[in-house]
Amino acid sequence: MSIxxxxxxxxxxxxxxxxxxxxxSVYNHAFRLTGDWTAAEDVVSLTFLEAWRLRGRLDADGGSVRPWLLGIATNVARNLRRAARRYDDVLVRLPRSEVVPDFADELIGRIDDVERLVAIQEAYGVLRCQEQDVFALCVWSGLDYAEAAEALGIPVGTVRSRLSRARKKLEKLAERRREPPPGRRQVDGDRGPAVRSAKEDDR
Incomplete structure (x- = not known):
């Protein structure tokens, strides 16, 4: 009997x-979606709980169960993000108290990949939810079109079109970021004038 x-x-x-x-695989997918180690662990736990609850919907015939699990993880991560946004909205309305330094913040700041991850998350955020799901499954988790379609319960053609739109948006964003800001030019190797002190300007 198959798994x-x-x-x-x-x-x-x-x-x-x-x-x-x-x-x-579920953890890696969840981490890319959330950008947070703890949240990714929560997604893994909830994904397998949901998989147990929804096991009766799984087709007994087919290939790997991984696309089905990643589809569940995608929905779980989205629900956690919504809950986190609601929680943040509540916190904003509360009276502010003195901020206590958190050692975790310092520790995270030492990790080289954090800035890169933030940039990826910012770029990822320009996509619509449906485009995010397809991009995460196909590009980050390596599912093919058919597997992503199975994971999300949508036609293969829809996966193709959403992924195409996502890639075009990210390409445009990358082009805009490569363009220098208007009115600001700098010659390589000549950064001195850009950092002159006010005293030098007064001479």
Whole structure:
């Protein structure tokens, strides 16, 4: 019996195998979507809980169960982001208290990839939700069009068109960021004049 059929039947051993095989992939996908290690761990836990709850909807015939899991993880991550936004909205309305330095902030600041991740998240944020889902599954998690379509429950043609729109938007954004700001030019190797002090200007 295939692992799909065993998962569908609620076989605990099959779910253990599924977790061992796919947990890392789900975590990586969740981290790219959320940009947060803790949130990604929450997504993994909730994804497998949802997979157990929704196991009866899984088609017993087919290939890897990974696209199905990543589709669930995509929805879970979106719901967590919505909940986080609602929570942030509530915090904004509360009276402000003195900010206490958090060692975690200092630790995160030492990680080289943080700035890169922030830039990726900013670019990713210009896409519509449906485009984000397709981009994350196809580009970041490496699913093909058919697998992404299975994960999201949409036609393959819709996956193609959404991914095409997402790539075009990101290409335009990259082009705009490469363009120098208007009215500001700098010659390589000649940064001195740009950082002259006020005293030098008064001479």
């Amino acid at each position: 799909r059929a065993r998962v569908r039947d609620g076989d605990p051993a099959a779910f253990e195998e599924l977790f061992d095989e796919c947990a890392r």
